[in-house]
Amino acid sequence: MPEKLEILLRKIWKFPCKSPVFLLIVCVFYEGKLQMLTKTDPLPFHYLLCLAAAAVLLFFDRGLTIKACVVLLIANMALRDNYPFSHYPMYASFTDHTYYVFVAGKDDQPLALETVTAGIRTGKLKKPYDRDLDSKRKDLHKRKRNLTVEQRREAGEQALAQVYRNCTPPARARLEKQAPIKLYHVDIYMHEGKVDERPPQFIAEIDLPPK
Numbered sequence: 533m534p535e536k537l538e539i540l541l542r543k544i545w546k547f548p549c550k551s552p553v554f555l556l557i558v559c560v561f562y563e564g565k566l567q568m569l570t571k572t573d574p575l576p577f578h579y580l581l582c583l584a585a586a587a588v589l590l591f592f593d594r595g596l597t598i599k600a601c602v603v604l605l606i607a608n609m610a611l612r613d614n615y616p617f618s619h620y621p622m623y624a625s626f627t628d629h630t631y632y633v634f635v636a637g638k639d640d641q642p643l644a645l646e647t648v649t650a651g652i653r654t655g656k657l658k659k660p661y662d663r664d665l666d667s668k669r670k671d672l673h674k675r676k677r678n679l680t681v682e683q684r685r686e687a688g689e690q691a692l693a694q695v696y697r698n699c700t701p702p703a704r705a706r707l708e709k710q711a712p713i714k715l716y717h718v719d720i721y722m723h724e725g726k727v728d729e730r731p732p733q734f735i736a737e738i739d740l741p742p743k
Contacts, residue, residue: 628722629677633658634732635692637710645695648710649703652695661691661715677719681733688715688736696740704740711740 634642634654646653662676664687669676672683692715696707707713716732 629719631677631717631719633661633691633718633735634716635695636714636716638712640714642716643710643713648706649695649699652698652703657691657695657715660694661687664690681735684717685736688717689738691715692736692738693742696738696742708740712737713740 632654635645635657636642645657665676665679665684668683668687669679672679692713696704696713699707714737715735717735718732719730721728721730
């Protein structure tokens with residue numbers, strides 16, 4: 533073995549906590565994009581290779597605590613979001629796509645939802661809508677951004693109906709005057725450092741009270 537290589541290996545052997553440092557370097561190298569993977573995306577070969585290298589380095593680390601932490605980290609990254617495991621996608625990085633929704637009345641003008649409903653914000657409307665879209669994309673093995681308007685329609689109708697059901701009687705009366713109420717979906721993309729906000733897409737409408 534060359535003398536320089538032998539000296540380098542000895543230095544690595546003596547360095548504590550090699551696996552966490554290695555994983556940190558990998559994450560920095562990928563600019564945090566490791567966690568943007570979804571269940572519909574296959575794990576790339578180089579990603580698996582990095583995890584394998586981290587696992588090998590793990591056995592050269594000192595201390596049971598460090599080893600246990602790295603084992604748990606690697607297991608979570610491999611198992612993805614399968615309760616009670618999580619690969620921490622929420623805080624890993626920002627994706628190049630998001631969206632918002634808004635509600636319009638019969639004249640197609642956006643409604644000040646919180647005012648009309650006396651407290652229900654658009655963010656609360658988006659949560660059940662997004663949850664249903666997530667279920668739909670898993671069934672279809674697609675990404676949410678690739679779902680068609682038709683594939684989003686049922687989620688939109690259920691979200692609008694839920695808003696109405698959660699309203700007080702006075703708020704329901706105000707919404708009924710605006711019926712049919714409509715849900716619009718607006719995609720936002722980040723492209724070459726610029727924000728690209730797409731035109732609103734009509735998703736669904738319901739008459740009030742819902743049938």
